[in-house]
Amino acid sequence: MKTEQKQQVLCAIQQAIIDTRQDIASLQEKTVPIAPDESLGRLTRMEAIGEKSILEENLRQAQYKLQGLERALARIDQPDFGCCRECGEAIPLGRILLLPQTQLCVNCAE
Ligand SMILES: [Zn+2]
Numbered sequence: 001m002k003t004e005q006k007q008q009v010l011c012a013i014q015q016a017i018i019d020t021r022q023d024i025a026s027l028q029e030k031t032v033p034i035a036p037d038e039s040l041g042r043l044t045r046m047e048a049i050g051e052k053s054i055l056e057e058n059l060r061q062a063q064y065k066l067q068g069l070e071r072a073l074a075r076i077d078q079p080d081f082g083c084c085r086e087c088g089e090a091i092p093l094g095r096i097l098l099l100p101q102t103q104l105c106v107n108c109a110e
Contacts, residue, residue, distance in 0.1 A: 001082045005093055009082070013073050013100040020066045027059040068101025084108050 001009070031052055075081050082091050086108035095106060102109065 001090075006076060006081075008093070009096050009100060010073075010076060012097045013069055013076070016100055017066065017069045017073070020062055020069060023062045024059065024066065027055055027062060031055045031059055065101055068103075072100050072103075 072081075080088075082093075082096055083089065084091055084105035085103040087105060089105050091102065091105045095102065
């Protein structure tokens with residue numbers, strides 16, 4: 001990978017980490033335990049629980065993504081950075097910029 005490409009990828013990773021951390025922070029605020037508050041009706045409470053489980057799933061995915069991004073950041077200077085973990089082919093730059101946490105090319109990801 002060329003130095004200027006690596007620079008581009010580095011920016012993309014850093015930006016994605018900032019965005020993902022913000023997502024995680026706002027999801028964590030929304031997933032505080034639901035108090036057994038009698039001001040909520042029964043149905044509203046059920047809805048709140050349903051919505052909470054969706055948010056918790058989103059939070060898990062965001063945390064997983066953040067781990068992947070941090071791993072990518074740590075690996076960016078490795079000679080095999082940007083190569084597919086499965087087939088060893090170079091992952092197109094556009095895909096890395098879009099999904100910096102990916103370690104697979106499009107074919108292997110499918
Ligand atoms: Zn591959």
